[in-house]
Amino acid sequence: MRGFVPADTHWRPMPATRIVLTPDTAADLRGEAQMLAAELVQEGHLERAPRIVVSSVTATHDVALRLGRVAGSTSPEAYRIDTGRGLVITGRSAAGVLYGTHTLLQVLRQRRAFSGHVTDWPAYAQRGLMVDVGRKYFTPGWLEGKIRELAWLKLNVLHLHLSDSLGFRIESESHPEIVTEPALTKDEVRHLIAVAERYHVTIVPEIDSPGHMVAILKAHPELQLVRKDGTRDTGNLDYSKPEARKLMADLIEEYADLFPGPWFHLGGDEYFGYPWDPNKITGENAPQLLDYARREAGPEATLLDGFNTYVNGLVALLADRGKRPKLWNDHIHPGQGLVEIDRRVQVEVWVRWNTAEPSVEDYVRAGYDVVNGHGDHLYFILTPGQQHKTGKKSAQGIYDLWTPRTFMRRPTQDMQLPADAPMSGAHLSIWCDNPDFQTEQEVSDGVRPWLRSFSQQMWGSAKSAPTYAGFASLIDSVGDAPRGIPA
Incomplete structure (x- = not known):
């Protein structure tokens, strides 16, 4: 919590408790009121759901939900809770009100009553979880549970990595031949979107290209990158071919229309190969890519200019649909070449392999918006040796060693x-490098403390305990998200 002032009055749920909405904001907060009513019963505080009423008058046993200013913050997710004549939760938006109700419920789990004046807001606008559903199929019910968990922890983004070399896990009407079963149907996705909207979680879809495309290119081997010596890169798209660019445009347009959120992730990682890789893609071993770059950007263009031209074409498609793109930072090199990645791209900074590669400060100086996706601290990987009790890849490491501004x-x-x-x-x-390494339940159990450490760090308020050892004992007292109500 950002601020807390004690009060003499204590509020606790009673059989006479009502949830009171003001006439001017009742329509905006009806969903939050319904959610709180259901959860007060689910949590065992009341035997039946409290009435939801529209009134300007609040009794001492009521909960009032309001929209309004929260002193000290311009964050749309800011909220305050006040006890006095009843309990009043005020948010700058409906999301802020929802977070206020979650704080109330979390305190009631520990103390059975609420007292005082709380002000609170997050330090960062995007606080998210990425799930690699391309390589491992996660059921819609599991994903819905993750949405509820994110909102309970006051996280607000679910990034779905829908395609990777091991699978393309979403129904496609434009290219049904590329889909890997089992896959999410569009109706299942629409339901997840509805759930996410109720919980103020933004779903960000990712269709990764031009690398990590084995699953897609199995159906289109004619679009695989073929090296000069005849070697096929089964996971790399030959974006110099118009048919390859058309395939990706079809998919981007299809899913940009399906997902209503403002963001769309274009992938863009690990295409050319690692800096030290003797088999990485070059203009010599893939001359068609260099030819494409020079046709598009001029005779002095480099391989990178061609990649950037390809990506910028997809950025323009998204812009036409009112979307902003995200991109992994692997091949974004500000100030190099003739063509640079469009500045509308938000750079997901997960790696810096060596000091010759751009740093996060280089991206910021170049005018890019950045998000931290630290490839050590923040990578929960389904494979042996990648999940630990202490150190960088652990809940303890996130809490004790990492900060939101700690980049690789x-x-x-x-x-x-x-x-x-x-x-x-x-x-x-x-990341599901080994999809069968853990079941859905084992993934949930394993990532549970990581998410809680991450949530604490991202919210940015004073820590609940100075070290993870103390924080770990608080995790179960806050517990897991209530089941809420259907979308």
């Missing part, structure tokens, strides 16, 4: 983005 820098130590440099947030990632 190899081979030396991590770097800290200065406090005055703009950044939009961070996300934790569940």
Whole structure:
């Protein structure tokens, strides 16, 4: 909590409790009122759901939900809770009100009553979880549960990595031949979107290209990148071909129309190969890519210019649909070449392989919006040796060693983005390198403490305990999200 002032009055739910909405905001907060009414019963505080009424008068046993200013913050997710004549939750938006109700419920789990004046808001606008549903199929019910868990922890983004080399896990009407079963149907996705909207969680779809495309290119081997020596890169798209660019345009347009949120992730990672890889893609071994770059950008263009031209074409498609793109930082090199990645792209900074690669400060100086996706601290990976009790890849490491401004820098130590440099947030990632390594339930159990450490760090208020050892004992007292109500 950002601020707390004690009060003499204590509020607790009673059989006579009502949820009171003011006439001017009743329509905006009806969903939050219905959710709180159901959860007060689910939590065992009341035997039956309290009435939801529209009134300007609040009794001492009531909960009032309101929209309004929260002193000290311009965040749309800010809220305050006041006890006095009843309990009043005021949010700058419906999301803020929802977070206020969650704080109320979490306190009631521990103390059975609420007292005082709380003000609270997040430090960063984007606080998310990425789930690799391309390589491992996660059921709609599991994903719906994750949405509720994110909102309970005051996280607000669910990034679905829908395609990877092991699978393309969403129904497609434009290219049904590329879909890997089992896959999410569009009706299931629409339901998840409805649930996410109720919980003020933004779903960000990702269709990864031009790398990690084995699953897609199995159906279209004619679009695989073929090296000069005849070697096929089964997971790399030959974007110099108009048919390849058309395939990706079809998919981007299809899913941009399905997902209503403002963001769409274009992938863009690990295409050319690691900096030290002797088999990485070059203009010599893939001359068609260099030819494409020079046709598009001029005779002095480089391989990178061609990649950037390809990506910028997809950015323009998204812009036409009112979407902003996200992109992994692998091949974004500000100031290099003739064509640069469009500045509308939000850069997901997960890696810096060596000091010759751009740093997060380079992206900020170049005018890019950045998000921290630290490839050590924030990577929960389904494979042996990648989930630990302590150290970088652990809940303890996130709480004790990482901050939202701690970015990867190899081979030396991590770097800290200065406090005055703009950044939009961070996300934790569940990567399914070995899809069968853990069941859905085992993934949930394993990532549970990671998400809680991450949530604490991203909200940015004073820590509940100075170290993870103390914080771990608080996790179960706050517990898991109530089941809420259907969308």
